[in-house]
Amino acid sequence: MGCECSKLTACCWSTDQNKSIPEARDAENEEKSEVDDLPLFCEYSIDALRMATSGFSVENIVSEHGEKAPNVVYKGKLENQKQIAVKKFNRSAWPDARQFLEEAKAVGQLRNNRLANLLGCCCEGEERLLVAEFMPNDTLAKHLFHWETQPMQWAMRLRVALHIAQALEYCTSKGRALYHDLNAYRIVFDDEANPRLSCFGLMKNSRDGKSYSTNLAFTPPEYLRTGRVTSESVIYGFGTLLLDLISGKHIPPSHAVDLIRDRNIQMLTDSCLEGQFSNNDGTELVRLASRCLEYEPRERPNSKSLVAALIPLQRDSEVPSHVLMGIQNPSAALPLSPLGEACLRMDLTAVHEILEKIGYKDDEGAATELSFQMWTNQMQETLNSKKKGDAAFRHKDFRAAIECYTQFIDVGTMVSPTVYARRSLSYLISDMPQEAINDAMQAQVISPVWHIAFYLQAAALSALGKDNEAQATLRDGSMLESKRNGTA
Template sequence: MGCCQSFLPMGSRRRDKDQHHYGGAGGGQPHHPRSSNGTEGGGAQGFSEFSLAELKAATNNFSSDFIVSESGEKAPNVVYRGRLQNRRWIAVKKFTKMAWPDPKQFAEEAKGVGKLRHKRLANLIGYCSDGDERLLVAEFMPNDTLAKHLFHWENQTLEWAMRLRVALYIAEALDYCSTEGRPLYHDLNAYRVLFDENGDPRLSCFGLMKNSRDGKSYSTNLAYTPPEYLRNGRVTQESVVFSFGTVLLDLLSGKHIPPSHALDMIRGKNILLLMDSHLEGNFSTEEATVVFYLASQCLQYEPRDRPNTKDLVSTLAPLQNKSDVPSHVMLGIPKHDETPATPQHPLSPMGDACSRMDLTAIHQILVATHYKDDEGTNELSFQEWTQQMRDMLEARKRGDLAFRDKDFRSAIDCYSQFVDVGTMVSPTVYARRSLCYLMCDQPDAALRDAMQAQCVYPDWSTAFYMQAVALAKLDMHKDAADMLNEAAMLEEKKQRGGRG
């Protein structure tokens, strides 16, 4: 199925310079990621290849004033904040010259991380591989790191409920990554936990990518490194759980204490000795005991004795006791405006239905449109018209009948048979299956299919509209609004082309 089997996350379609938005998706065409039009790529859901010139402009030529790494210029791989031409803030990680000698290997690794999209992650939105330069581009988190809030706070220490929220959200991020086949996280610590514009904690995507092609830079401090890494130099999923245990110790103590020292501190003694005195007793001893016990399990010497990421989530979820209090209130920061941006372009009936998240209306439009948008996406030779092809088209036909009759689960099964054969790609099938997933309350799967549709047909507005609905269902409302606007612009551009 060409590009769509390998790199999905909205590909690398470049934008015209007049497209100003929150940072919408790119499209397919992964073999031609950069056009002469340049780009203003970047955003919570898109993934793009950036030019070095763009990132230099965004960071004032990688000015030291823009460095946000905790070790400043002394860090082996420096992180900068930057601002794109569309005013979108980004974080840029600049690798040392020889960390990734092979540009293809670096791009493949970046694209693998770029497939991940979750509200608990500071997501990767692009990369740059230009000459010897290797850079990653991520969403920028404006409200500092967990390390800053725990160890170097100026106004107020983190309250207990927020510490519990941090623990749960990072556990959820790790569990999502594990479920999506990216379980390894390098050097998990309090500096990797960032706070977004709403004060919600998120896990930096940079730790999902090795610091070098051989991955031999797991931790910056051997005192916090999993024991098996010191024995054999290998990073495993259990190693990540060990590092999560060190973060739990940070949350309990308000200090960065080496795991062996922390365990010695409370072995046979009162857990209150470990607790952060700045909390001034404003915490539940029962909850703290649960967190400490979980931390001690994570820090077991033998990897097989540690819990898995699902265990982390199931243990921490019941401890959340202020779920109705927004994170920005707990952090003491101004409220971020949640109002989605108004689309800058007029919406078609499809756009209007998607903006209202009217799945019934979307269904009616997709049924009426049938497959007219697939024209030209497949050119089949006579030899390809095999029995397999006939079986595949029969599966699609059964899917179409089920789709028309609103039997969405059967439609998913039939369309999946069509897709899995892989001889023929159809953006319409992906769009229809995306809606079926939405009807079955599976927005993650719906988003993946909408992204697949865009990969097949990079300038198809319906693919963007379906992404907008899925993003809204995932509570990523700013991104959904941006995606609606991107789709409307594509429609307008197509109409202008038709008139011309």
């Protein structure tokens, strides 16, 4: 296999309750300047992660396999508005909390701009969760196999290959050479659409779990023999990733090798790439994939030589990734609705008018727990508190509105995101921004994709002087509103 490929021709933030864990500093860390803004690895409480993910809401699941998968990934947002990805293991995984913490802590000491870095974990009771940076622009699998607007360009595919090789080289240099089940679902894209390697693959799915969860046709031959992952096995996985990039399909390595040996490279190359690369560039990438897929592990290249081989192949290096990917510039302003504009200007009078006009229509579908209590005097008093709060809100008596809405909320029989939103605005107008943001986040817990909850958080963050966080949250609200209105 190896000898023939040389003859190929044309082809292809944390809360106060979280405990920081001291991190060993490396004085010679070349990546320091790139990741200075990341916090130290820490332990999160299950309550903090439950709040961040709106109670592990189904709407916040971002992993492809959904809520029935043994390990589910959720998107979330911490109290400081930092977006996170939370991987929740099933209860049978990692029974030894100490072992889980030690493994997570080791991975959490890595900090590199080629990784979706691990920020912390939770091992409270039987819970085992990992917390990482959230990457908002989907996985390589989505962009490569299930694209909707445009196929991934050749220059971007080369960039993906280089960035992931650099991530593997960094991990190897830090003593974490083993990566479990390297595949297109493990590659994620950050807010600038730059490819990163998910840190989740640096840990097994469980203490005694398998290292591979994908089809065995894509696993290295030595894993099938021994059940163990070695650094050479990771290179084999990188080879299958190169095949994905070349073909735009998930081709079993054995089939791809047959095509290469038969010099049937056209069958291997993505037809969408026609005219985007030279014969030499295509030949070199296929040759590199072939070397990674060698049957004998010792004949495969290491991560350092992968980087060296991929650097000369890079094209359009000056073009930002979001341009190559056809993704909107993250710094570009989104068109804002009247409510978004009012929050941006901090025009609280306008916000009040809009919330009053909208009323309670967005409460449809919110969880309510009404029973026979509804007909009791206590329940009638609760409903009267809400009515009085609404009347005070309408007449701009915000102190009275806060008091009445608090009486309604404290009973806890009915759950209303609109009541939290109205009390949030009342707090904001009463110069109580921290209370305002707390209520806006509660509204989001009840309705995870409700744009108004995000807009009110943005206004409260502005009042607290957190302008960058406010802008990011305002964008989140605008995107949710666009999706809701079918204009995304």
